Amino acid sequence: MIIINDDRLINLKNFNVIIILFATIFGAMLIVFSYFSYLLFHNTASFFIMILGILSGAIGIISYQNKTKNIYSRLSSSIIIYSLLLFVHNLSYEGIETISFLDTNVSNQFWASANFILALGVLISIFDIKNRVSKYLYIFLPIIIGIFLASSIAFGQFPELYNEISGYSSIRTSLISLNVIILLVSLIGLVIQDFKSIRKANRSFIFIVLFWILSQILFIFQTELEILTTLAIILNYTAFIIFLDRTIVLNFMLPYNKIHFISIEERNRLSATQSIAHVGTWELDIKTKKIWASDEAFNIYGLTITKDHLVNLEDIQKIVIPEDRQGMDTALESLITKRIPYDMIFTILNHKGEYHHLNSVATLEVDELDNPIKVNGVIHDITDLRNEQIKLKHASTHDFLTGIFNRRFYGEQIKRLDWPKYLPLSIIMIDINGLKVINDSFGHTSGDNVLIKVASVIKESLSIRNSFAARIGGDEFVVVLPNTDNKECHIQIEQLTNVINNEKVDNITLSVALGMATKNHEDEDIERVIKLAEDEMYQFKLAESSSVRNKIIDALLTTLYEKDSISEEHSKRVSILAKELAEAAGLSQAKVQEIALTGMVHDIGKIAISNDILNKKTKLTNREYNIIMTHPEKGYKILHSLGGMDVIANHVLQHHERIDGIGYPNRLIGNQISTEAKIISIADAYDAMTSYRLYKNSFTKREAINELKNCKGSQFDSKLVDIFVRDVLKKK
Incomplete structure (x- = not known):
C-alpha cells in the first residue's frame, strides 16, 4: 500500500x-x-x-x-x-x-x-x-x-x-x-x-x-x-x-x-520500482556542479536523502574508490566536451563502509544554442550481479570441492604457458592412492576431506611465480611450474611427498603417487611432456602399490578396532585358528598365509556399520541383524577396490555361506564355497562361541566342539570340522 x-x-x-x-x-x-x-x-x-x-x-x-x-x-x-x-x-x-x-x-x-x-x-x-x-x-x-x-x-x-x-x-x-x-x-x-x-x-x-x-x-x-x-x-x-x-x-x-495524488502515487511507484531494481536517476547541473538524485540514487550512494534531493558532485566523487575516480571524471568530461557516450562501471566505498559496484549511464542535455546545460543519468547498483558474475567466473575455473583450479582452467593455462619465455616448463602429476577404498570404507565425507587436505598441501607448497595447481580428475591433480628446471622440480616433489606423508585424515595416512616431466626446448610437444609425467606417476603407483595397500588395510583395521573393541582380539584369534587348521589340512604355505590374512580382515566390512549396532548390549533386532549380515559384501567391496586383493576379497565374501546353501549373502552350496572360506567359517564360529559377547554367555570348549559336530554337513564342512577338533583343538 x-x-x-x-x-x-x-x-x-x-x-x-x-x-x-x-x-x-x-x-x-x-x-x-x-x-x-x-x-x-x-x-x-x-x-x-x-x-x-x-x-x-x-x-x-x-x-x-x-x-x-x-x-x-x-x-x-x-x-x-x-x-x-x-x-x-x-x-x-x-x-x-x-x-x-x-x-x-x-x-x-x-x-x-x-x-x-x-x-x-x-x-x-x-x-x-x-x-x-x-x-x-x-x-x-x-x-x-x-x-x-x-x-x-x-x-x-x-x-x-x-x-x-x-x-x-x-x-x-x-x-x-x-x-x-x-x-x-x-x-x-x-x-x-x-x-x-x-x-x-x-x-x-x-x-x-x-x-x-x-x-x-x-x-x-x-x-x-x-x-x-x-x-x-x-x-x-x-x-x-x-x-x-x-x-x-x-x-x-x-x-x-486526485491529479496530485496520482502524481505522488506514480512517483512513489517509480521510487518503489527503482528500489526493487536498485536503479536510481540523477541530473547534474553543469553550471552549479550540483546533482539532483532520486531516493534510490541516494540509497545506492549511501547518502542521507536531503529535502531538496540535491548533493554536490564533489561528494559523489569522494566516495568513488581511487582506482576508478580518474576514469569516471574523464568519462564525464568526454561526454560534456566531446559528446562521447557515458557508460561507466565503478566501485564506491559509501559512508556505511560498504563496497558497491555501480553502473552509470548518462546523456547530455543542451540548450537552443547547443550549449551543454545538464547531464541526465541512471545509476544501477550491480553489486549482487557483479558478485554473482565473480562467483560464476570462479566456479567456471575452480574445483567446487577443493577450491583450487579445475581441468578447464588447466587446459587454458597450459596453452598460455606453452611459450618460450616460460621455459623450462615442468609438470607434476599427482594421484591419491586408495581414494576409492577410503570412500567405500570411511564414507565419501572422509574421501572429500582427503581431497581437500591434499589440495591444501599442494597449494601451500607453491612458491614459484605463475605456478598453479589444478584438480583434473576424481583423485588426480596437476602442478604446473613455469621457468622451473628438472632439478627444481625434483625438490618440489620431495617437499610435497614429505608433507603429504605426514598428514592424516580419519586414521588414514595420506599417500600419493607422483610423476614429473620438463619441457626444456620450444620444439618439444607439451602433450608428450604431460604424457611422460603421467607415465612416471603410474610407474610409481605400481611400485608402491603393496606398501600403500598395507597402509590402507592397517588404517581400516585401526578404525574398525576403535569402533568395535571386540573385533581386534577376535580377528587375531580367528587368523591363528584358521592358519593352524589350514596347516593341519595340508594346504600349501602360500595358502596358509593367504588364509591367515583373510582371518585378520574377514570382518573388515563392519567398518561401514553403525557403532550403535556393533556395540549393542542386548540382542539384535531383525532389522539390525540384517544390517550385520551385509558386512561380507561390504568387506568384499573394500578389499576388491584395493587392487591385488581379489582372492582374499572373495574368501571374505563367502565366509558366512553354509554347506547346505542357507548361508549369506549368495546362498552358495557345497563345493561352490572355497576351502579358504570354509576354514574361516569354522574358526570364526568357534571363537564366537567361546568368546564373551555383550548379548550372550560364552560356550565351554566342550560345548563349542559339540556344536561344531552337530552342524557338520549342514553349516560346516564335515572333513574340516574333524581335522579342526582332532588336530587343532586337542593341541590346545
Whole structure:
C-alpha cells in the first residue's frame, strides 16, 4: 500500500471550516442589516447570492470544459444566468431603482424568470444521470431561455406580476408554484438516486434543493411582514453557500488532489520500482556542479536523502574508490566536451563502509544554442550481479570441492604457458592412492576431506611465480611450474611427498603417487611432456602399490578396532585358528598365509556399520541383524577396490555361506564355497562361541566342539570340522 502524505494536497476539512466561518460571519451581518433596514438586507443578501452564483457557475463551466461532469458543473450556466437576472432585479428593486425606466413589476418579472431558469436547470441536471445531454445544451439553453424571457419583459410580453393598486398577481403565485413543483420533482429524483446509491456525492444537493423549495414557498405566502421574505432570502443564501462549497470541492479541489495524488502515487511507484531494481536517476547541473538524485540514487550512494534531493558532485566523487575516480571524471568530461557516450562501471566505498559496484549511464542535455546545460543519468547498483558474475567466473575455473583450479582452467593455462619465455616448463602429476577404498570404507565425507587436505598441501607448497595447481580428475591433480628446471622440480616433489606423508585424515595416512616431466626446448610437444609425467606417476603407483595397500588395510583395521573393541582380539584369534587348521589340512604355505590374512580382515566390512549396532548390549533386532549380515559384501567391496586383493576379497565374501546353501549373502552350496572360506567359517564360529559377547554367555570348549559336530554337513564342512577338533583343538 502506498501512503500519500504531502503538504501540497488541499485539506478539505480546513476548507470546509473556512466556508462555514465565512457563511456564519456574513449571515450574522445580514441578520444585523435586516434589523436596521430591510432594503439594505435585501440588496446586500442579493448581492452576496449573485457573487456566490457567478463564482460557482464560472468554476462549474471551467470544470465542465475539463470533463468534470457532475450536477454542479451541469447547473453552472443556469446559476450564472440566474445571478445576472437577479442583478437586474436588484437594480430595479423598489427603493433602489438604479435604472429609472424599470419598475417593481419588471423587477419581479426578472426575479421570477431567474427562479424559473434555476428550477428548470435543476430538473434537467438531476435526471441526466448518465451525462447524455450535450454540454453545449447545458451551457447555451439557459442563455437562450434567459434572453427570451428578458426580451419578453423588455417588449412588455411577459405577464404582469405586480401593480401599484392590487399588489402581487395570481400569475406570480402560479409561477412560484410551478417552480416549487419542478423543484419537488427534482428533490424526489434526488432522493431516489441517493437511495439507489447512484450518486452519493449529490446528497448535499438534496439540502440545497430543499432550501430553494422552502424559500419559494415562503415567497408564495409573502405578506406585509418582512420576516418571511427575510427568512426566504437567508435560506436562498444558505443554499448558495453550500452550492459554492460543493462546486469548489467537487470541481476543483478533489480533481486537483486526485491529479496530485496520482502524481505522488506514480512517483512513489517509480521510487518503489527503482528500489526493487536498485536503479536510481540523477541530473547534474553543469553550471552549479550540483546533482539532483532520486531516493534510490541516494540509497545506492549511501547518502542521507536531503529535502531538496540535491548533493554536490564533489561528494559523489569522494566516495568513488581511487582506482576508478580518474576514469569516471574523464568519462564525464568526454561526454560534456566531446559528446562521447557515458557508460561507466565503478566501485564506491559509501559512508556505511560498504563496497558497491555501480553502473552509470548518462546523456547530455543542451540548450537552443547547443550549449551543454545538464547531464541526465541512471545509476544501477550491480553489486549482487557483479558478485554473482565473480562467483560464476570462479566456479567456471575452480574445483567446487577443493577450491583450487579445475581441468578447464588447466587446459587454458597450459596453452598460455606453452611459450618460450616460460621455459623450462615442468609438470607434476599427482594421484591419491586408495581414494576409492577410503570412500567405500570411511564414507565419501572422509574421501572429500582427503581431497581437500591434499589440495591444501599442494597449494601451500607453491612458491614459484605463475605456478598453479589444478584438480583434473576424481583423485588426480596437476602442478604446473613455469621457468622451473628438472632439478627444481625434483625438490618440489620431495617437499610435497614429505608433507603429504605426514598428514592424516580419519586414521588414514595420506599417500600419493607422483610423476614429473620438463619441457626444456620450444620444439618439444607439451602433450608428450604431460604424457611422460603421467607415465612416471603410474610407474610409481605400481611400485608402491603393496606398501600403500598395507597402509590402507592397517588404517581400516585401526578404525574398525576403535569402533568395535571386540573385533581386534577376535580377528587375531580367528587368523591363528584358521592358519593352524589350514596347516593341519595340508594346504600349501602360500595358502596358509593367504588364509591367515583373510582371518585378520574377514570382518573388515563392519567398518561401514553403525557403532550403535556393533556395540549393542542386548540382542539384535531383525532389522539390525540384517544390517550385520551385509558386512561380507561390504568387506568384499573394500578389499576388491584395493587392487591385488581379489582372492582374499572373495574368501571374505563367502565366509558366512553354509554347506547346505542357507548361508549369506549368495546362498552358495557345497563345493561352490572355497576351502579358504570354509576354514574361516569354522574358526570364526568357534571363537564366537567361546568368546564373551555383550548379548550372550560364552560356550565351554566342550560345548563349542559339540556344536561344531552337530552342524557338520549342514553349516560346516564335515572333513574340516574333524581335522579342526582332532588336530587343532586337542593341541590346545
